[in-house]
Amino acid sequence: MAEQQGSESKLIDPADFGRTFTELADKSQAVMGTLLANQLAHPAQGLMDPLHLGSAFYDLAAHLASDPLRVMDANLGLWNDYMKLWQNATLGALGTETTPVVQPDAGDRRFKDEAWTEHTIFDFIKQSYLVTARWMQSVVQGVDGLDPHTADKVDFFTRQITDAMAPSNFVLTNPQVLRETLDSGGENLVRGLENLLHDLERGKGQLRISMTDESAFKVGENVASTPGKVVMRNALMELLQYTPTTETVHRRPLLIVPPWINKYYILDLRPKNSFIKWAVDQGHTVFVISWVNPDASLRDKGFADYMLEGPLAALDRMAEITGEPEANIIGYCLGGTLTGCLLAWLTRQGKAGRIASATHFTTMLDFSEPGDLGVFIDEPTLEYLESQMEKNGYLDGSEMAGTFNLLRSNDLIWSFVINNYLLGKDPFPFDLLYWNADSTRMPAAMHGFYLRHMYLENIVRKPDGITLAGVPIDLSLVETPAYFISCREDHIAPWRTTYLGTRLYKGPVRFVLAASGHIAGIVNPPVANKYGFWTNDTLPPAPEDWLNSAQRSEGSWWTDWNAWIQPHAGEQVPARMPQGDTDAPGTYVAVRL
Known part of the structure; x- marks a missing residue:
């Protein structure tokens, strides 16, 4: 031309x-x-x-x-x-x-x-x-x-x-x-x-919009690259232990329970914004659950199985490795909901001491106001989803991704239509969007239980509302010290709803509100000095009253969390090197749809 x-x-x-x-x-x-x-x-x-x-x-x-x-x-x-x-x-x-x-x-x-x-x-x-x-x-x-x-x-x-x-x-x-x-x-x-x-x-005839140059990233090389070992594997998860970067570490290890709707490495994208690496650098012995990307063979795995074969099995293995019977735990989103159920499950059996403290990242325990996601949950829609999952054995990851993208359609759909199809440009390499496109499936039994009992019926907040592995779950019995971090612009777990969860526990609770959304508000390292966060030492019944009397601080909430967890982390002991035949990030995370 x-x-x-x-x-x-x-x-x-x-x-x-x-x-x-x-x-x-x-x-x-x-x-x-x-x-x-x-x-x-x-x-x-x-x-x-x-x-x-x-x-x-x-x-x-x-x-x-x-x-x-x-x-x-x-x-x-x-x-x-x-x-x-x-x-x-x-x-x-x-x-x-x-x-x-x-x-x-x-x-x-x-x-x-x-x-x-x-x-x-x-x-x-x-x-x-x-x-x-x-x-x-x-x-x-x-x-x-x-x-x-x-x-x-x-x-x-x-x-x-x-x-x-x-x-x-x-x-x-x-x-x-x-x-x-x-x-x-x-x-x-x-x-x-x-x-x-x-x-x-x-997309095999369905439009699957490219959001990033997926060839620019490889799990284990330039994302999910923090050194460590796989120290346990079962049907639902691989347990990763990370290599220490300090000569001594806190006595109590730290377990991170990510959501299985997405993969764990949102907390380990790159070294400069990796929460996992940062926690290791603060002297924590960090373990992370890397969930399997299930197929139809795991269709009967339920919510209780995810608890028993996930964090509970991980805690057992961590005690064997470190010799410490107690641990701190972090649950992110759905992983935080599972963590709350685990706390109640252990408390009911007189074993609450196994967890010294619990941190909830953008976690809903009371689902009474689930935000825009609530429009997708009603009896007819659930019956349709359950019939689809019954045929396939799982809910396809692309359906979940499409739903989440609709919550921010201008940013996650139409901006790419303009860039890719009208301007004719290739999408920019972006690690977060690479992770966002790395979808996972949901086993039929687990996901049906989750949507029905939590989103539709909202009975987890009720004493003995659900039973897991033969044990009634009552969040009001939990006395474990808890830290809730939520995000002010979160479209997936609205902060006013996550705040309601702080009213369910019996023990001491600290609630912190970060700026930005479900991901950016959490993945906000101190070196970036972005966004800011709000703190308040009181917990009034109404979330707006909490915010009106809260104090705003600049920078990352990570430092506030680290100061909070210090008393629960224990004294310093010699660093523990992970032992295993497979390097982190393991094999489960590498399975793509």
């Missing part, structure tokens, strides 16, 4: 452009053939409505029809906003400064390009979209008589619709994409189609 001088746009060579698109058409035909074959093999799959969105929006329409004045007021408001917008656009075209009718939120990165503000047409497109989106949300929110769960579902998926309709997601209404198209002579769209076909091919 011929390129004009300077920064002017390229001229498209029709022959070159035609050859490229012919090649892409051939590839498209093959990919679409696979997609069609999949649909023919599963004809009902595309017709199902497992979330019952049709009935939810039907209920909304019925309630709105009974309140025409509400709809009329909303429409009048929309009309008034459009009149102001047209007036401002006319005045702006004449050179008169105006006040915007609506502005995007401060954190909305979709409209960061200067053209969205400086160019009259794009500013009008942006504000038209924001006005319409605001109108749609106002119509569906607060509808009298609508069931609360249905209202939440309608509100959530209305946001998904408005996010999908954003002008930034389309070629002709995104100024950055238009510039790139003109400057490259359309090469960006050709590359974008290649990326789209690659992702369809990679």
Whole structure:
């Protein structure tokens, strides 16, 4: 293709452009053939409505029809906003400064390009979209008589619709994409189609959006690379012990129980942001559970099995290795929920002393307000999921990943649609997104138990609400000192909900609130000096009262946690070297879907 001088746009060579698109058409035909074959093999799959969105929006329409004045007021408001917008656009075209009718939120990165503000047409497109989106949300929110769960579902998926309709997601209404198209002579769209076909091919007919350059990372080399050994293995987990970096260590070892919805190495991405390496450097003998990525053969493994063959088995092995009968424990997210159940299980049997202290990373024990994830949990949806898991033996990791991505669709879906398919760029190598794409399956028995008894019924918080391995679980009996760290912008475990868990334990509890979200708020090393955190030595009943009287500190909460755990860690003893035939990170973590 011929390129004009300077920064002017390229001229498209029709022959070159035609050859490229012919090649892409051939590839498209093959990919679409696979997609069609999949649909023919599963004809009902595309017709199902497992979330019952049709009935939810039907209920909304019925309630709105009974309140025409509400709809009329909303429409009048929309009309008034459009009149102001047209007036401002006319005045702006004449050179008169105006006040915007609506502005995007401060954190909305979709409209960061200067053209969205400086160019009259794009500013009008942006504000038209924001006005319409605001109108749609106002119509569906607060509808009298609508069931609360249905209202939440309608509100959530209305946001998904408005996010999908954003002008930034389309070629002709995104100024950055238009510039790139003109400057490259359309090469960006050709590359974008290649990326789209690659992702369809990679997903075997389903779109699996590439979020990072996965070839840039290898587990055990540039992620999950902290030195150690596998010191135990069973059907559900490998236990890793890490090589000490200090001559002496605290007497009591530290066990980390990660969630098995994702892999453990979110806490060991790179040396500079690895919580595991940092804890080792602070003189802790660190053990971590690396969960298996289960297949159908583990379909009958339940929540109790994860407790018995996970942290309980790990504690036994740690006592053998270190000679110490007591340990400190950290549970992250679902791993923290399991940790809470383990504390209650041990307490009921008079063995609470095995755990000197417990730390909960972004953990829900009371699921009464689960946030946006709650819209995916109701009886009909669970019945559908259980039927799917019964057939497969597990819940596929891609379904879990897709659900979590919807919680932040602009960041985790649409930004990549724009970058990969419209701008035609390759995704940037990013270790966190590599981990995010490294999905795991959920065994049918365990996941059904978890969703039903915790999310749907919320009975773990009730004394003897569930029974694990023959022992009724009562969190109110737990006297083990506990540290709760939650994140203010967490979409997965909302901090106001995790705070409710502090009210369930009988023993002393410290609650700390970090800035940022479910991952970034936790993986925040002191050297980064980012975000900050809030502390409060009191635990009032209401989370807002806690925050209003909390003190904010700069930097990482890691140092606060380390100061808290010192009295529970014990005196210094000679460092313990791990013994084993397999180097960390072991074999289980290497299994990818």
